[in-house]
Amino acid sequence: MIVQIALRNLWASKMRTLLVGGIVYFGALLLTFGNSFLDTIDQNMERSIVNAISGHFQLSQEGAKDKFELFSMDGGSEKDFGQINDFKKVRELVEALPNVRAVIPMGFNFAVVTTGNLLDRRLSDLRDSVKTDDTHKTQVTLEVVRRLVDSLKQEEKTAEAITDSKRKAAAEEDTQNLDLAAKDAFWNQFVRGDGWKEKALDALEFLENKIARLMPGEGLVWMMYLGTDIERFRSNFDRFEKVDGELVPPGRRGILFNKRFYEEQLKNKTARRLDDIKERIDLGTKFDDCEDCAQFIKLNIGQARSIAAQLDDDSEAAVRKGLAAAVGEIPVDPKDPKFDETLALLKVFFNMNGQNFLERYKLFYDVIAPHILLHSVNIGDTFVLKSFGKGGYVRSVPVKVYGTFRFQGLDKSPITGAFNLVDMTSFRELYGLVTPESLAELDEMKKDAGIKDVTAENAEDALFGEESDLVAAGEAKAFEGMKENSLEQARTQYAETIADRAYTQEEIDSGLVINAAVLLKDARLSEATGKEMEATLSSVGLGIKVTGWRDASGIVGIMIMLFNVVLVAATFIFTLVSLIIVNNALMMSTLQRTGEIGTMRAVGASQGVIRRMIGLEAVLLALIFGGAGVVTAVALLAAFSGGFPVVSDFMQFLAGGTVFIPKLTVSALLIGVGFTLFSGIFSTIYPTWIATRITPREAMARQD
């Protein structure tokens, strides 16, 4: 009976029902959908961090100068997180815990990659080929070098006009050097014959010292690297995936570049710009509406000479043949004695538009890219990694580039895409770890030198005091500059004992690390496992701190926390506002029905009947519309199960990949249903209280 009256009342006041119900409907819909959306982001970020870099926990030195964090506002370059001196013991203790899957050693730092300018690199190749008597490589590289030198000469003509007068003498010398290098006689020094190698090496010195410095440099590239046990990192972080080349063989020294870093920082700029345009088109940008694309095309045309100068005779022929069909006939300018047909062809080729871009993009990689230096450092190269060690000194270690890798679904993430992987042994050397043997050698050298330490504060007194003696007699005489064999021996010893051998697992584990990632078998038991880990490590007094991945993630952890705060605050505010509106609407409606309620009371309806009727109206309203809102949210999430393509790099990190798929989460469903029920119950309290206070006399008095 009361249910019927409540339903009748709802139906009778359609506008009121729709208005109040609509608020409940959208509230339930938004809370269920929105929370699912944000929960999915939170889960994705967790997966992005935990399964790629951080693990579920991070271990680091307790009481270190700075709080440990994987991602810092300043990149962490100035931070001192201390060190874990006995990683092996830590690993043994923690991996003995039943829920721990693996403990991975780590250490982060920054390095500088310098590769010199294009001519420097080609001259370095030429030097190698001359030294190794590689006739074919010498010939091919020589052709490229000569083109690069010629290109300098071409550009030098225009620079001459704006040369500063104070640099006139230097500029004139440069001109003379370029003129000399433009003559065939100069290049004949590379022709094989009696004593050709000495002549070639002399000519190389000339090119390296007098000419190559005239070519603009490519600048420094800063690189973040993560020193780790690459083999165990690969097998335990399931987002890791090799892309190019090969994995660093177990125990060997080497580097794997992050594909994102490799493509964005070390790639030829012309190629990189074409990639940028292609990525924008793939994401739906129209070429003709893209201002950046037009600028990139302009730059590529302007820098066509740097591509042309990299081609030897054979590759030039191959490029001209490969591009001929796409570009068509290039009219030769008979009046220009310096007309370069290949350069003209490339300029036309790089003048791309919306119609031909995709075709020419493919042609670039099929025809041109195989003949140029596509990256500053090639896979298979050994290059010098320079980094500031713990003492603040620059240390350098040669490392071989084995390949590239990516974190699946996080290709574009600026956070995970910044890490390059270096073997633990190289990391320790760059960090400045001194072995007992090295320390003994250094102590011997210091003892031999016998320097008295003087600090800046007491320098003047200590160095120029009464006991000082400014002048002494010396003697110039021939001395044993070095033991000639010792350098060779030292190098061989370094290669055999340090650089060119496989390290055992025992060696990789033995020694210091900065931090370590702990991966669990069951993440749901992380709280208990964390406590177990803390108890185990503190019982042996190793001074190791256990940090959950959120805290350890630093700036990213803060970002995730902020997301959660925003989520909770938004939910709270929305719920509160919704409840006030619903409550107010029901109250107004109750007051409008004073006569009706008074009449009901006059014909014998008790306060309880009125309370139930009004309450039931509100509950039914909430259940019907709130339920519909939750169902709509679930339907919407099902409809979006294919996901949204994610455009920006940062969004890819939030989405955990290139496609964002919002998923219904239990918590979001509970919040949606909870809101529905709560709004139903809460909204009835005040209106029913008002309704039950209405008496027949009061109702009649109001009607009068």
Added chain:
Amino acid sequence: MNFRTFITTMALMFLPVVASALTQAEVDAIIKGVDERQRNSGDWKSQVYIEQKETDKTDVVYDAVIYRRDANDALIILFVAPKAEAGKGYLRIDNNLWFYDPRVGKWERRTERERIGGTGSNRQDFDESRLAEEYDATFVKEDTLGKYAANVMDLKAKAGVDVAYPSLKMWTDKVTGNMLKRQELAASGKLMRTTFYPKWKKAFSQSKGSDVWYPEEIRVFDEIEKGNRTTVLIRQVDFNTLPTNIFTKAWLESKSR
């Protein structure tokens, strides 16, 4: 105080300053003297020890051999110890500063600001003194450093000259003319390094026909990373003529082949 007394008092106050101020010609002569005393007309070879200290950190030490041919502005710094560094070296030729690492077998360009071996020393600490060629000097004041009386001068880099520091403040010993202290400043005027030269030696050079002075000990204090300090010892010198082809990449490579 009448006018005459005032003038007399002022004259007496400023007399010592006026009397001790050096003329520009004298300043230029001191700077040229610093260069000239260290100049050797022929080649130069020395054995040096470099030690860098930083609070609570492991010291960095090197033994190195320096080869110089000042006529060509050519310089080689070849590290011979410790073992891990042996064979690495710098070659300066034609305004290029190259670094060679035999473990990679490659050459890299470095700048004039390169910290040699990652220590607080730079290329100019090991090279021929060319102050008169690279800087314009002005007199600042007289001063004392411990028991030594010194002239203090400001030096500004000449236009178009590539030097590690565009501005210097220099103390020279009044008696011997040797450099005692040097403050090196960035273009902004920020003090970057303070260097002391507490021990000088002189040895006869056949090619010059007179003595060549060299600092036996150089103490460099980093003014940015306070506490970082580098000491360079020149332990032996040899003024004999070096082989003709020594200042080449091929020669340095051959040392560790």
